[in-house]
Amino acid sequence: MSFSNDRFQPDGELAFGLVRDVYLQGAPVWPIREWVDTQTINYVAAGARRFSGSWRKHYAKVMREARKYRKEILAKTPKEDLEFHLMELGPLLLQQVDEQLAVDLPAGWDREETRDHVFRGLKHVGKSAETEEERREKKILTTQEKNCFHLGCVITGRGEAGEIMGISPKTVTTHVTNAFGKIAGAGINSDALRWALSGRLPKRPRS
Numbered sequence: 001m002s003f004s005n006d007r008f009q010p011d012g013e014l015a016f017g018l019v020r021d022v023y024l025q026g027a028p029v030w031p032i033r034e035w036v037d038t039q040t041i042n043y044v045a046a047g048a049r050r051f052s053g054s055w056r057k058h059y060a061k062v063m064r065e066a067r068k069y070r071k072e073i074l075a076k077t078p079k080e081d082l083e084f085h086l087m088e089l090g091p092l093l094l095q096q097v098d099e100q101l102a103v104d105l106p107a108g109w110d111r112e113e114t115r116d117h118v119f120r121g122l123k124h125v126g127k128s129a130e131t132e133e134e135r136r137e138k139k140i141l142t143t144q145e146k147n148c149f150h151l152g153c154v155i156t157g158r159g160e161a162g163e164i165m166g167i168s169p170k171t172v173t174t175h176v177t178n179a180f181g182k183i184a185g186a187g188i189n190s191d192a193l194r195w196a197l198s199g200r201l202p203k204r205p206r207s
Helices: 012-025 032-050 055-076 089-101 111-125 132-137 143-155 158-165 169-185 190-198
Strands: none
Touching: 012 032, 012 055, 012 089, 012 143, 032 055, 089 111, 089 143, 089 190, 111 143, 111 169, 111 190, 143 158, 143 169, 143 190, 158 169, 169 190
16 A cells, blocks of 8 residues: 555554564563554654654554564563563464465365364464353463464564573474464364465375
8 A cells, every 4th residue: 555755544454453563473471452542642643743754654663662672572571471462363463364365275175164264273273262261161261372473473473482481492382383273173274374385285194
């Protein structure tokens, strides 16, 4: 989408695109949506007074400030006290998934069916349960599994995720494997989700 250098009223797609990019930039260790919305409200208000500046500059400034703020939080907060403010993955990854689906699908896969399973899988990651019994019955992910999925599969990669969380990459992988297992247990094609996120299919043991 194109926009002029004097645009002070970003449409919803532009504004959400900034939220998405800050979220995917690194660990979400503060409420990113609210923080970015505040930055954009201030940008609009300043632009209305000065009639100068550009959305591109604002975007770059917010991305720099987010990187700095995240670094400060990670530096001063003990790993065991970090809180991850997770957002729903479907809207955040909509563009990425649709771009992935535009390439050749694995043999025998249907495009619409694959898309349905991918977004059902992403939605399942964000589901919660009121009781432990409900969590087990509905294959709901634990908090640690959700954190590892967001960081290890979507944002940073498993090595960096482990470093941020204070656990080993192997432990991150275990949580991610458990998460995909629960997604599959909920009747969702977890291979479709793996492929959409990484472009690769899981390796199968040789028979």
